[in-house]
Amino acid sequence: MSAVLHPSTELGHVSLRIRNLARSVRFYTEVIGLKMLRQQGRVAELTADGKHTLLMLEEVEGLIQQPERTAAGLYHFAILVPDRKSLGLVIRNLISHNIPVGQGDHLVSEALYLSDPDNNGIEIYADRPRDTWKRDEKGEIMMTTDPVDVDGLLAVSEGSEWNGLPAGTVIGHVHFHVSNLQEAKRFYCDVLGFELTAHYGNAAMFISAGGYHHHIGLNVWAGVGVPNTPRHAAGMNYFTVVLPSEEELKVVGDRIHAAGLTLEERDGAFYVKDPSDIEVRLVVQSANNK
Template sequence: MASIHPAARIGLVSIKVASLERSIRFYQSLIGFNFVKEIGRTAELSTDGGRPLLLLEEVPNPVPLARRHAGLYHFAILVPDRKSLGLTVRHLAENGVPLGQGDHWVSEAFYLNDPDGNGIEIYADRPRDTWEYEPTGAVRMGTDPVDVESLLQLAGNERWEGLPAGTTMGHIHLHVSELPATRRFYCELLGFDLMAMYGDAAMFVSAGGYHHHIGLNTWAGVGAKLAPEGAVGLKDYEIVVPDIAAFSEIEARLQAAQYPCEHEGAELRVKDPTGIAIRITAR
């Protein structure tokens, strides 16, 4: 079974929000994104003023987010080092933002929600040569308390200036309706490698041995359906591969399996078995 190109990664994540003005303010002033541009009911946000990492789309008469639905669990913003994570955590704490946290052995992470309840993770990876793997190739991950004090010591009194250069969209974690067909789609058709299974309720897949680019779980319930079209939450997300050859390999696997997909311009558009929309691009 062929694997997706090892340099594949998560690109632009698009989410639906109730108030564009409120969400822009939240993502700029608290999370640290830079504003790129606003077009109608949408806004693009980046960390360097260039290619956007996050797209916000205001939906009219929005339906509130319900956790019983499939869709977004969280999108994960990867900062380049522990000091950057410490600066961000200090800033969020100073502004009274409630945070969850976890030391996952391969990374240190903090969790919060935006004003619409969309889940966000902000994290920093540990050096890759310190990660441990099972004989099967699965990465060893757990959840311990984060050493918050050492992060804050690294931050010191340095001024917070938003998300630093080098910040990326590290991964995305999704509520799905079931795992067997989901595993076939992401691993056999798209070509991601299975990195970890958590019983029969969750799995992590990745490219190039990363701990996970996509988390998939049935914690919203087996058989969970997507929220209504007018609800806030995930609109779609992007998988980026580095060249046309890698793009064409994915398209060929989908077509050979007669899996529905559409080639629109430079994008391949497809929905996973739950109905979550994905855009695959070569860049």
């Protein structure tokens, strides 16, 4: 039987390597709208609800900034806001800071794209109701990239006050450049247990748990066979997969061991590296308090 993750699996916080903590904290609080939860030394934890870490920033001395689309690794991480009004308020705040923004209506969602001071890609998006998502004749979720109704988002948020990202904001998905799409699929689908939801030829695929449009995007837009982002470059340290129970964690851990991969335990969580040298942090729901 094929490996399939429990349908209630979701994503937790992400950790980024950055070059200047004060600069990045200022960007993520003032521009993105997160709040400081705690800071210890060169590590800051940011939150939307004041309780749970959404983003961890680690300042590493001597980091370089990797040129875009030259390596496997982070393409963007995606912050999911609860509704269109919240996304409209995000647009208003980005405009007030004169931030260049890309955008795309993906049918299942409306999304904004930008980069942080270290060129880490960010998406901020709002989902459309799941019962409006359409599937094609192969059963794959239909997604595209059309212009966003920016005027509509501004209208729905008119008169509301920006107070940062609201409670209920979560990490919706992560998206990676990879050097080999099938190798990445083997890791994320055959070993971890995510399921394919859509693919675009041999260039990109989207995978998820529980029928979500995607928790992870994988693409070879940087080129087939590109090297991994080096650890001395800014980028993603890890992202978190939140499993519903210890039993599910054991099942996933057994698949990881059976695949000959190393599963490391530290700080109350388990870590395994994907083919792009990004660590996947595995926790259970009750322990997802960071």
